[in-house]
Amino acid sequence: MRWTTIDGAVEERICEGLVESFRDGIGTYGFKNKVDFWSHRLINSHDLPVGSELRSTIDGIGQLVIDTILREWGELAAMQVSQLVSWPAGTAQGAHIDRFFPDTAFAAILYLNADYSGGETFLELPEETRRVSPRTGRLLVFEGTRIMHGVEQIGQGVRYTNAMWLSAPTAGPQ
Ligand SMILES: O=C(O)CCC(=O)C(=O)O
């Protein structure tokens, strides 16, 4: 089961800019649904205008994740979904795997801020449960379809992330 974290993967000022853009754009581009858990708290990058600064920044981060997977594990991944997500105080996510599409292989989380309590990502590895603490600019990349994972409850403040899911077309049986 493969996972890795990279500190300082994205500059702090870029992360801060993404949080600001999220706040500016959520009304226009935010995912909306009457009852859904995710409603009014995420922006799908594919809903952003092509060529906009925000979309270009998010696409650049996606490329960084693709480069990381190639460098670390020799697999040529492709971006499937990239979202800016907000997690208000009190939210959490139980243990799950992410099979966004049948060929989803990897998940990645870029932590955009750290001015909140709780909100660690937990990874249930065979030997132990590891908790990844949010730090601005820290990137977590892992096999989201194989590693059960979730989010510890956010205490105070709002947690912001860029969450991504990727396929690995070149991955054979493991
Ligand atoms: O935000 C995180 O740390 C993980 C989120 C997650 O696993 C998901 O949205 O599927």
Ligand SMILES: [Fe+2]
């Ligand atoms: Fe997940």
